[in-house]
Amino acid sequence: MKITRLFYDNQYKLNERPSPQAWRRLERRLDEHRRQHKSALYRYLGAAAAVVALLAVISLLGIALDQKTTGPAANTNPTAQLEELLLADADMDAFRNVELSRQYRDYWPNMATEGNYNKRLTSNNLNHINSNLEVSIQDFKWLEGEWRHETADAESVETWKRRSAKLIEGTATLQAEGKIVFTEQMRILQSEGRLFFEITLANGQAPVRYVLKQYFADRIIFENRALNFPQQIVLDRHSPNMYSFILQNPEPFGMNNAQINHLGRRNVINHQHIIRVMERAAAF
Amino acid sequence: MTQAELIAACQQEDRRAQQALYDLYAPLLFGVCKRYVKNREDAEDIVVEAFFKILTNIRNFKGEGSFEGWMRRITVNEALMFLRKQHNFNLTIEINPQLDNDTDLISPVDELAAQDILNLLGTLPTGYRTIFNLYAIEGFKHREIADMLGISINTSKSQLILAKKRLQELLENLQYLSAQKGRPS
Numbered sequence: 203m204k205i206t207r208l209f210y211d212n213q214y215k216l217n218e219r220p221s222p223q224a225w226r227r228l229e230r231r232l233d234e235h236r237r238q239h240k241s242a243l244y245r246y247l248g249a250a251a252a253v254v255a256l257l258a259v260i261s262l263l264g265i266a267l268d269q270k271t272t273g274p275a276a277n278t279n280p281t282a283q284l285e286e287l288l289l290a291d292a293d294m295d296a297f298r299n300v301e302l303s304r305q306y307r308d309y310w311p312n313m314a315t316e317g318n319y320n321k322r323l324t325s326n327n328l329n330h331i332n333s334n335l336e337v338s339i340q341d342f343k344w345l346e347g348e349w350r351h352e353t354a355d356a357e358s359v360e361t362w363k364r365r366s367a368k369l370i371e372g373t374a375t376l377q378a379e380g381k382i383v384f385t386e387q388m389r390i391l392q393s394e395g396r397l398f399f400e401i402t403l404a405n406g407q408a409p410v411r412y413v414l415k416q417y418f419a420d421r422i423i424f425e426n427r428a429l430n431f432p433q434q435i436v437l438d439r440h441s442p443n444m445y446s447f448i449l450q451n452p453e454p455f456g457m458n459n460a461q462i463n464h465l466g467r468r469n470v471i472n473h474q475h476i477i478r479v480m481e482r483a484a485a486f
Numbered sequence: 487m488t489q490a491e492l493i494a495a496c497q498q499e500d501r502r503a504q505q506a507l508y509d510l511y512a513p514l515l516f517g518v519c520k521r522y523v524k525n526r527e528d529a530e531d532i533v534v535e536a537f538f539k540i541l542t543n544i545r546n547f548k549g550e551g552s553f554e555g556w557m558r559r560i561t562v563n564e565a566l567m568f569l570r571k572q573h574n575f576n577l578t579i580e581i582n583p584q585l586d587n588d589t590d591l592i593s594p595v596d597e598l599a600a601q602d603i604l605n606l607l608g609t610l611p612t613g614y615r616t617i618f619n620l621y622a623i624e625g626f627k628h629r630e631i632a633d634m635l636g637i638s639i640n641t642s643k644s645q646l647i648l649a650k651k652r653l654q655e656l657l658e659n660l661q662y663l664s665a666q667k668g669r670p671s
Contacts, residue, residue: 204591205591205622205650205653205654205657206621206622206650208598208657209598209603209607209618209622209623209653210622210623212597212598212600212603213517213521213603213623214517215517215598215599215600215603216516216517216518216520216521216600216603216604217513217514217516217517218513218516218517218520218600219512219513219516220512220513220516220529220530220533220534221530223530224512224530224533224534225505225508225512227534228508228534228537228538228541229501229505231534231538232501232504232538232541232542235538235542236499415633
Protein backbone atom coordinates (compact mmCIF):
# COMPACT_ATOMS: atom_id res chain seq x y z
CA MET A 203 0.00 0.00 0.00
CA LYS A 204 1.24 3.50 -0.77
CA ILE A 205 2.34 5.57 2.18
CA THR A 206 -0.07 8.40 1.47
CA ARG A 207 -2.95 5.93 1.23
CA LEU A 208 -1.88 4.25 4.46
CA PHE A 209 -2.16 7.47 6.44
CA TYR A 210 -5.32 8.55 4.64
CA ASP A 211 -7.10 5.26 5.39
CA ASN A 212 -6.03 5.16 9.02
CA GLN A 213 -6.64 8.78 9.96
CA TYR A 214 -9.97 7.92 11.59
CA LYS A 215 -8.05 6.10 14.33
CA LEU A 216 -6.97 9.47 15.67
CA ASN A 217 -10.56 10.41 16.44
CA GLU A 218 -10.79 11.01 20.17
CA ARG A 219 -12.87 13.10 22.50
CA PRO A 220 -11.01 16.14 23.88
CA SER A 221 -10.81 16.63 27.64
CA PRO A 222 -13.92 17.98 29.50
CA GLN A 223 -12.03 21.25 30.07
CA ALA A 224 -12.09 21.89 26.32
CA TRP A 225 -15.90 22.18 26.26
CA ARG A 226 -15.88 24.39 29.35
CA ARG A 227 -13.37 26.74 27.73
CA LEU A 228 -15.44 26.85 24.57
CA GLU A 229 -18.59 27.51 26.57
CA ARG A 230 -16.95 30.46 28.37
CA ARG A 231 -15.87 31.94 25.04
CA LEU A 232 -19.37 31.55 23.61
CA ASP A 233 -20.87 33.24 26.67
CA GLU A 234 -18.43 36.14 26.35
CA HIS A 235 -19.19 36.42 22.63
CA ARG A 236 -22.91 36.54 23.37
CA ARG A 237 -22.40 39.27 25.99
CA GLN A 238 -20.33 41.38 23.62
CA HIS A 239 -22.94 41.04 20.91
CA LYS A 240 -25.76 42.03 23.24
CA SER A 241 -23.97 45.15 24.46
CA ALA A 242 -23.14 46.08 20.85
CA LEU A 243 -26.84 45.63 20.00
CA TYR A 244 -27.91 47.81 22.93
CA ARG A 245 -25.47 50.52 21.88
CA TYR A 246 -26.85 50.40 18.35
CA LEU A 247 -30.45 50.51 19.58
CA GLY A 248 -29.57 53.40 21.85
CA ALA A 249 -28.02 55.33 18.97
CA ALA A 250 -30.99 54.54 16.73
CA ALA A 251 -33.41 55.69 19.43
CA ALA A 252 -31.45 58.94 19.80
CA VAL A 253 -31.65 59.55 16.05
CA VAL A 254 -35.40 58.86 16.02
CA ALA A 255 -35.91 61.23 18.93
CA LEU A 256 -33.89 63.92 17.17
CA LEU A 257 -35.89 63.50 13.98
CA ALA A 258 -39.12 63.70 15.97
CA VAL A 259 -37.99 66.95 17.56
CA ILE A 260 -37.01 68.38 14.18
CA SER A 261 -40.36 67.35 12.71
CA LEU A 262 -42.25 68.92 15.56
CA LEU A 263 -40.26 72.10 15.19
CA GLY A 264 -40.98 72.11 11.46
CA ILE A 265 -44.69 71.71 12.05
CA ALA A 266 -44.64 74.46 14.63
CA LEU A 267 -42.81 76.81 12.26
CA ASP A 268 -45.19 75.97 9.41
CA GLN A 269 -48.17 76.93 11.51
CA LYS A 270 -46.58 80.28 12.19
CA THR A 271 -46.00 81.07 8.51
CA THR A 272 -48.25 83.83 7.26
CA GLY A 273 -48.36 86.07 4.24
CA PRO A 274 -49.33 85.75 0.61
CA ALA A 275 -46.88 82.97 -0.19
CA ALA A 276 -48.21 80.63 2.48
CA ASN A 277 -51.51 79.94 0.75
CA THR A 278 -50.64 80.21 -2.93
CA ASN A 279 -48.66 77.04 -3.52
CA PRO A 280 -50.76 73.96 -3.91
CA THR A 281 -49.96 71.08 -1.62
CA ALA A 282 -47.31 68.97 -3.25
CA GLN A 283 -48.45 65.52 -4.01
CA LEU A 284 -46.32 62.76 -2.75
CA GLU A 285 -44.52 61.11 -5.64
CA GLU A 286 -44.36 57.42 -5.79
CA LEU A 287 -40.67 56.62 -5.71
CA LEU A 288 -39.58 54.32 -8.47
CA LEU A 289 -36.17 53.02 -9.29
CA ALA A 290 -35.12 54.48 -12.62
CA ASP A 291 -32.61 52.67 -14.83
CA ALA A 292 -29.80 54.94 -13.61
CA ASP A 293 -30.85 54.32 -10.01
CA MET A 294 -30.90 50.60 -10.70
CA ASP A 295 -27.28 50.79 -11.78
CA ALA A 296 -26.30 52.55 -8.58
CA PHE A 297 -28.49 50.20 -6.58
CA ARG A 298 -26.78 47.19 -8.11
CA ASN A 299 -23.36 48.56 -7.33
CA VAL A 300 -24.29 49.34 -3.74
CA GLU A 301 -25.87 45.92 -3.31
CA LEU A 302 -22.81 44.17 -4.69
CA SER A 303 -20.58 46.27 -2.46
CA ARG A 304 -22.64 45.22 0.54
CA GLN A 305 -22.32 41.58 -0.47
CA TYR A 306 -18.56 41.89 -0.72
CA ARG A 307 -18.43 43.53 2.68
CA ASP A 308 -20.43 40.65 4.14
CA TYR A 309 -18.39 38.08 2.20
CA TRP A 310 -15.11 38.52 4.04
CA PRO A 311 -16.14 37.34 7.49
CA ASN A 312 -16.96 33.94 6.02
CA MET A 313 -14.41 31.44 7.24
CA ALA A 314 -14.53 28.94 4.45
CA THR A 315 -16.48 28.17 1.34
CA GLU A 316 -18.58 25.06 1.18
CA GLY A 317 -17.75 22.23 -1.09
CA ASN A 318 -17.34 18.51 -1.44
CA TYR A 319 -15.77 16.87 1.60
CA ASN A 320 -13.25 15.13 -0.56
CA LYS A 321 -12.23 18.19 -2.53
CA ARG A 322 -9.53 20.60 -1.59
CA LEU A 323 -9.94 23.10 1.19
CA THR A 324 -10.66 26.67 0.32
CA SER A 325 -10.29 29.61 2.51
CA ASN A 326 -11.73 33.12 2.27
CA ASN A 327 -8.82 34.48 4.22
CA LEU A 328 -6.86 36.39 1.64
CA ASN A 329 -3.60 35.46 3.28
CA HIS A 330 -3.95 31.96 2.01
CA ILE A 331 -5.65 31.84 -1.32
CA ASN A 332 -5.52 28.72 -3.37
CA SER A 333 -4.90 28.49 -7.07
CA ASN A 334 -5.87 25.86 -9.58
CA LEU A 335 -3.09 24.06 -11.40
CA GLU A 336 -5.29 23.19 -14.35
CA VAL A 337 -6.36 26.76 -15.21
CA SER A 338 -5.48 27.93 -18.72
CA ILE A 339 -6.42 30.74 -21.04
CA GLN A 340 -9.32 28.59 -22.18
CA ASP A 341 -10.89 29.18 -18.75
CA PHE A 342 -11.16 32.88 -19.60
CA LYS A 343 -13.02 32.26 -22.85
CA TRP A 344 -16.13 33.70 -21.20
CA LEU A 345 -14.48 37.13 -21.23
CA GLU A 346 -14.38 37.34 -25.01
CA GLY A 347 -16.65 39.99 -26.41
CA GLU A 348 -17.67 43.51 -25.58
CA TRP A 349 -18.75 44.69 -22.14
CA ARG A 350 -20.21 47.98 -21.02
CA HIS A 351 -20.79 49.87 -17.84
CA GLU A 352 -22.74 53.13 -17.92
CA THR A 353 -22.91 55.90 -15.39
CA ALA A 354 -24.79 59.18 -15.56
CA ASP A 355 -22.16 60.96 -17.61
CA ALA A 356 -19.72 58.34 -18.85
CA GLU A 357 -19.48 54.89 -20.31
CA SER A 358 -16.85 52.22 -19.77
CA VAL A 359 -16.29 49.78 -22.59
CA GLU A 360 -14.14 46.67 -22.44
CA THR A 361 -13.35 44.52 -25.43
CA TRP A 362 -11.67 41.15 -24.96
CA LYS A 363 -10.31 38.88 -27.68
CA ARG A 364 -8.29 35.70 -27.48
CA ARG A 365 -5.08 35.97 -29.49
CA SER A 366 -3.57 32.54 -28.90
CA ALA A 367 -3.68 29.53 -26.62
CA LYS A 368 -1.70 31.55 -24.08
CA LEU A 369 -3.02 35.04 -24.48
CA ILE A 370 -6.29 36.93 -24.24
CA GLU A 371 -6.17 40.70 -24.76
CA GLY A 372 -8.51 43.41 -23.62
CA THR A 373 -8.88 47.12 -24.17
CA ALA A 374 -10.74 49.28 -21.68
CA THR A 375 -11.88 52.79 -22.52
CA LEU A 376 -13.76 55.45 -20.65
CA GLN A 377 -15.92 57.64 -22.85
CA ALA A 378 -17.52 60.90 -21.82
CA GLU A 379 -19.34 63.41 -24.03
CA GLY A 380 -18.47 61.39 -27.10
CA LYS A 381 -14.73 61.41 -26.46
CA ILE A 382 -12.38 58.74 -25.15
CA VAL A 383 -10.86 60.17 -21.97
CA PHE A 384 -9.01 57.11 -20.74
CA THR A 385 -7.61 53.90 -22.22
CA GLU A 386 -5.81 50.92 -20.78
CA GLN A 387 -4.64 47.67 -22.29
CA MET A 388 -5.16 44.45 -20.38
CA ARG A 389 -3.83 40.98 -20.99
CA ILE A 390 -4.34 37.63 -19.39
CA LEU A 391 -1.38 35.53 -20.36
CA GLN A 392 0.20 32.22 -19.58
CA SER A 393 3.93 32.31 -18.96
CA GLU A 394 6.32 29.87 -17.30
CA GLY A 395 3.47 27.70 -16.17
CA ARG A 396 1.57 30.50 -14.44
CA LEU A 397 -1.24 32.82 -15.39
CA PHE A 398 -0.96 36.59 -15.12
CA PHE A 399 -3.23 39.60 -15.47
CA GLU A 400 -1.29 42.50 -16.96
CA ILE A 401 -2.39 46.12 -17.19
CA THR A 402 -0.74 48.79 -19.31
CA LEU A 403 -1.92 52.36 -18.91
CA ALA A 404 -1.92 54.74 -21.86
CA ASN A 405 0.50 57.13 -20.17
CA GLY A 406 3.49 55.05 -21.18
CA GLN A 407 4.17 53.40 -17.83
CA ALA A 408 5.54 49.87 -17.76
CA PRO A 409 2.89 47.13 -17.57
CA VAL A 410 1.87 45.96 -14.11
CA ARG A 411 1.52 42.25 -13.64
CA TYR A 412 -0.62 40.28 -11.21
CA VAL A 413 -0.29 36.55 -10.72
CA LEU A 414 -3.29 34.24 -10.59
CA LYS A 415 -3.94 33.37 -6.94
CA GLN A 416 -7.35 31.76 -7.05
CA TYR A 417 -9.65 30.44 -9.72
CA PHE A 418 -13.23 29.43 -9.20
CA ALA A 419 -15.84 29.50 -11.91
CA ASP A 420 -17.48 32.55 -10.33
CA ARG A 421 -14.50 34.29 -8.64
CA ILE A 422 -11.01 34.80 -9.96
CA ILE A 423 -8.29 36.62 -8.05
CA PHE A 424 -4.98 37.96 -9.35
CA GLU A 425 -2.53 39.42 -6.88
CA ASN A 426 0.59 41.56 -6.61
CA ARG A 427 1.47 42.32 -3.00
CA ALA A 428 4.42 44.47 -4.02
CA LEU A 429 2.07 47.24 -5.09
CA ASN A 430 0.58 49.96 -2.96
CA PHE A 431 -2.88 49.72 -4.47
CA PRO A 432 -4.54 47.75 -5.88
CA GLN A 433 -2.88 44.58 -4.72
CA GLN A 434 -5.63 42.40 -6.10
CA ILE A 435 -7.72 42.29 -9.24
CA VAL A 436 -10.89 40.26 -8.82
CA LEU A 437 -13.23 39.11 -11.55
CA ASP A 438 -16.61 38.10 -10.14
CA ARG A 439 -18.95 36.35 -12.55
CA HIS A 440 -22.59 36.89 -11.74
CA SER A 441 -23.98 35.41 -14.93
CA PRO A 442 -22.83 34.71 -18.51
CA ASN A 443 -23.60 38.35 -19.28
CA MET A 444 -22.50 40.18 -16.17
CA TYR A 445 -19.33 40.35 -14.14
CA SER A 446 -17.73 42.73 -11.69
CA PHE A 447 -14.22 44.06 -12.15
CA ILE A 448 -12.85 44.79 -8.69
CA LEU A 449 -9.67 46.45 -7.53
CA GLN A 450 -8.87 45.97 -3.89
CA ASN A 451 -6.36 45.46 -1.14
CA PRO A 452 -6.68 42.62 1.35
CA GLU A 453 -6.08 45.08 4.18
CA PRO A 454 -7.70 48.54 4.56
CA PHE A 455 -6.04 51.15 2.37
CA GLY A 456 -6.45 54.92 2.41
CA MET A 457 -6.63 56.47 -1.03
CA ASN A 458 -5.60 60.01 -1.74
CA ASN A 459 -7.92 62.48 -3.47
CA ALA A 460 -6.23 62.06 -6.84
CA GLN A 461 -6.84 58.32 -6.77
CA ILE A 462 -10.43 58.77 -5.65
CA ASN A 463 -11.12 61.32 -8.40
CA HIS A 464 -9.54 59.16 -11.08
CA LEU A 465 -11.14 55.88 -10.05
CA GLY A 466 -14.51 57.37 -9.17
CA ARG A 467 -15.19 58.28 -12.81
CA ARG A 468 -16.00 54.73 -13.81
CA ASN A 469 -16.21 52.79 -10.55
CA VAL A 470 -18.07 52.66 -7.27
CA ILE A 471 -15.67 53.16 -4.39
CA ASN A 472 -16.59 51.36 -1.23
CA HIS A 473 -14.09 50.96 1.61
CA GLN A 474 -11.16 49.19 -0.01
CA HIS A 475 -13.10 47.84 -2.98
CA ILE A 476 -13.24 49.61 -6.34
CA ILE A 477 -16.02 47.99 -8.30
CA ARG A 478 -17.50 48.33 -11.74
CA VAL A 479 -20.18 46.01 -12.99
CA MET A 480 -19.78 45.07 -16.63
CA GLU A 481 -22.64 43.84 -18.78
CA ARG A 482 -22.14 42.05 -22.03
CA ALA A 483 -22.85 44.19 -25.07
CA ALA A 484 -21.74 41.79 -27.81
CA ALA A 485 -19.91 38.49 -28.13
CA PHE A 486 -17.28 37.75 -30.74
CA MET B 487 -32.77 15.63 15.62
CA THR B 488 -31.50 15.68 12.04
CA GLN B 489 -28.31 17.44 11.06
CA ALA B 490 -30.31 20.24 9.41
CA GLU B 491 -32.32 20.72 12.61
CA LEU B 492 -29.16 20.73 14.67
CA ILE B 493 -27.57 23.35 12.43
CA ALA B 494 -30.71 25.47 12.52
CA ALA B 495 -30.77 25.32 16.32
CA CYS B 496 -27.09 26.28 16.49
CA GLN B 497 -27.82 29.20 14.20
CA GLN B 498 -30.27 30.35 16.88
CA GLU B 499 -27.45 30.02 19.43
CA ASP B 500 -29.27 27.25 21.30
CA ARG B 501 -26.66 26.12 23.82
CA ARG B 502 -27.91 22.53 24.02
CA ALA B 503 -27.70 22.26 20.23
CA GLN B 504 -24.21 23.76 20.26
CA GLN B 505 -23.10 21.20 22.82
CA ALA B 506 -24.71 18.40 20.84
CA LEU B 507 -22.85 19.53 17.74
CA TYR B 508 -19.62 19.66 19.69
CA ASP B 509 -20.18 16.19 21.15
CA LEU B 510 -20.87 14.83 17.68
CA TYR B 511 -17.91 16.31 15.81
CA ALA B 512 -15.24 17.09 18.40
CA PRO B 513 -13.62 13.64 18.15
CA LEU B 514 -13.19 13.95 14.39
CA LEU B 515 -11.87 17.50 14.45
CA PHE B 516 -9.63 16.80 17.42
CA GLY B 517 -8.14 13.96 15.38
CA VAL B 518 -7.46 16.43 12.57
CA CYS B 519 -5.70 18.80 14.97
CA LYS B 520 -3.54 16.06 16.47
CA ARG B 521 -1.99 15.39 13.07
CA TYR B 522 -0.68 18.96 12.82
CA VAL B 523 0.84 19.55 16.26
CA LYS B 524 3.04 17.44 18.47
CA ASN B 525 1.34 17.83 21.78
CA ARG B 526 -2.19 17.19 22.89
CA GLU B 527 -2.65 20.50 24.69
CA ASP B 528 -1.92 22.46 21.52
CA ALA B 529 -4.35 20.24 19.60
CA GLU B 530 -7.04 21.03 22.17
CA ASP B 531 -6.36 24.75 21.90
CA ILE B 532 -6.80 24.53 18.14
CA VAL B 533 -10.01 22.49 18.29
CA VAL B 534 -11.54 24.89 20.83
CA GLU B 535 -10.68 27.84 18.61
CA ALA B 536 -12.02 25.99 15.55
CA PHE B 537 -15.33 25.23 17.23
CA PHE B 538 -15.62 28.82 18.39
CA LYS B 539 -15.24 29.95 14.76
CA ILE B 540 -17.68 27.26 13.58
CA LEU B 541 -20.38 28.12 16.11
CA THR B 542 -20.09 31.89 15.74
CA ASN B 543 -20.09 31.70 11.93
CA ILE B 544 -22.57 28.87 11.46
CA ARG B 545 -25.10 31.33 10.03
CA ASN B 546 -22.80 31.61 7.01
CA PHE B 547 -23.28 27.93 6.20
CA LYS B 548 -25.97 27.86 3.53
CA GLY B 549 -26.42 24.09 3.32
CA GLU B 550 -25.08 23.87 -0.22
CA GLY B 551 -22.15 21.55 0.50
CA SER B 552 -20.85 19.12 3.08
CA PHE B 553 -21.21 20.46 6.60
CA GLU B 554 -18.51 18.17 7.88
CA GLY B 555 -16.21 19.35 5.09
CA TRP B 556 -16.94 22.96 5.99
CA MET B 557 -16.03 22.38 9.64
CA ARG B 558 -12.95 20.41 8.68
CA ARG B 559 -11.72 23.23 6.45
CA ILE B 560 -12.11 25.73 9.28
CA THR B 561 -10.21 23.39 11.60
CA VAL B 562 -7.29 22.96 9.19
CA ASN B 563 -7.14 26.73 8.76
CA GLU B 564 -6.94 27.16 12.53
CA ALA B 565 -4.17 24.56 12.72
CA LEU B 566 -2.19 26.37 10.06
CA MET B 567 -2.67 29.71 11.81
CA PHE B 568 -1.40 28.15 15.02
CA LEU B 569 1.66 26.78 13.27
CA ARG B 570 2.23 30.02 11.41
CA LYS B 571 2.49 31.87 14.70
CA GLN B 572 5.23 29.50 15.77
CA HIS B 573 7.02 28.96 12.48
CA ASN B 574 7.59 31.17 9.49
CA PHE B 575 7.78 28.18 7.15
CA ASN B 576 11.00 29.44 5.62
CA LEU B 577 11.87 25.93 4.63
CA THR B 578 15.10 25.27 2.80
CA ILE B 579 15.42 22.81 -0.02
CA GLU B 580 17.79 20.00 0.71
CA ILE B 581 19.95 19.42 -2.34
CA ASN B 582 19.47 15.84 -3.39
CA PRO B 583 19.46 14.75 -7.04
CA GLN B 584 17.19 11.82 -6.19
CA LEU B 585 14.36 14.23 -5.47
CA ASP B 586 13.59 14.66 -9.16
CA ASN B 587 11.06 11.88 -9.23
CA ASP B 588 8.12 12.23 -6.88
CA THR B 589 6.94 8.65 -6.69
CA ASP B 590 4.61 7.48 -3.99
CA LEU B 591 6.66 5.15 -1.83
CA ILE B 592 5.28 1.81 -0.75
CA SER B 593 4.66 1.15 2.90
CA PRO B 594 5.97 -2.09 4.40
CA VAL B 595 2.91 -2.25 6.67
CA ASP B 596 -0.77 -2.22 5.81
CA GLU B 597 -2.28 -1.12 9.10
CA LEU B 598 -1.33 1.53 11.57
CA ALA B 599 -2.37 1.96 15.17
CA ALA B 600 -3.42 5.41 16.32
CA GLN B 601 -0.36 5.84 18.52
CA ASP B 602 1.88 4.77 15.65
CA ILE B 603 0.36 7.42 13.41
CA LEU B 604 0.98 10.08 16.03
CA ASN B 605 4.47 8.85 16.76
CA LEU B 606 5.40 8.71 13.10
CA LEU B 607 4.00 12.14 12.29
CA GLY B 608 5.43 13.50 15.53
CA THR B 609 8.95 12.58 14.52
CA LEU B 610 8.70 14.64 11.36
CA PRO B 611 9.85 18.26 11.41
CA THR B 612 6.94 20.71 11.39
CA GLY B 613 7.32 21.58 7.72
CA TYR B 614 7.41 17.94 6.55
CA ARG B 615 4.46 17.06 8.75
CA THR B 616 2.33 20.01 7.65
CA ILE B 617 2.96 19.47 3.96
CA PHE B 618 2.38 15.73 4.27
CA ASN B 619 -0.96 16.36 6.03
CA LEU B 620 -2.08 18.94 3.49
CA TYR B 621 -1.09 16.84 0.48
CA ALA B 622 -1.75 13.25 1.55
CA ILE B 623 -4.79 13.67 3.77
CA GLU B 624 -6.41 17.01 3.01
CA GLY B 625 -5.81 16.62 -0.74
CA PHE B 626 -4.19 19.94 -1.63
CA LYS B 627 -1.99 20.38 -4.66
CA HIS B 628 1.57 21.73 -4.36
CA ARG B 629 0.70 25.11 -5.80
CA GLU B 630 -2.04 25.51 -3.23
CA ILE B 631 0.23 24.41 -0.40
CA ALA B 632 2.88 26.85 -1.60
CA ASP B 633 0.39 29.71 -1.53
CA MET B 634 -0.97 28.77 1.88
CA LEU B 635 2.40 28.44 3.55
CA GLY B 636 4.26 31.17 1.68
CA ILE B 637 6.82 28.78 0.22
CA SER B 638 7.79 27.84 -3.30
CA ILE B 639 6.26 24.92 -5.17
CA ASN B 640 9.65 23.22 -5.33
CA THR B 641 10.00 23.46 -1.58
CA SER B 642 6.59 21.89 -1.12
CA LYS B 643 7.46 19.04 -3.46
CA SER B 644 10.84 18.36 -1.94
CA GLN B 645 9.54 18.53 1.61
CA LEU B 646 6.83 16.00 0.71
CA ILE B 647 9.33 13.61 -0.84
CA LEU B 648 11.58 13.88 2.20
CA ALA B 649 8.61 13.35 4.50
CA LYS B 650 7.61 10.18 2.65
CA LYS B 651 11.17 8.87 2.68
CA ARG B 652 11.44 9.51 6.39
CA LEU B 653 8.11 7.81 7.03
CA GLN B 654 9.10 4.81 4.97
CA GLU B 655 12.28 4.39 6.99
CA LEU B 656 10.30 4.68 10.22
CA LEU B 657 7.70 2.20 9.00
CA GLU B 658 10.40 -0.30 8.12
CA ASN B 659 11.77 0.05 11.65
CA LEU B 660 8.25 -0.35 12.98
CA GLN B 661 7.79 -3.57 11.05
CA TYR B 662 11.14 -4.80 12.33
CA LEU B 663 10.19 -3.94 15.92
CA SER B 664 6.78 -5.58 15.54
CA ALA B 665 8.44 -8.70 14.19
CA GLN B 666 10.85 -8.66 17.17
CA LYS B 667 7.98 -8.45 19.65
CA GLY B 668 6.25 -11.38 17.99
CA ARG B 669 9.24 -13.67 18.36
CA PRO B 670 8.90 -16.40 20.93
CA SER B 671 11.28 -15.97 23.87
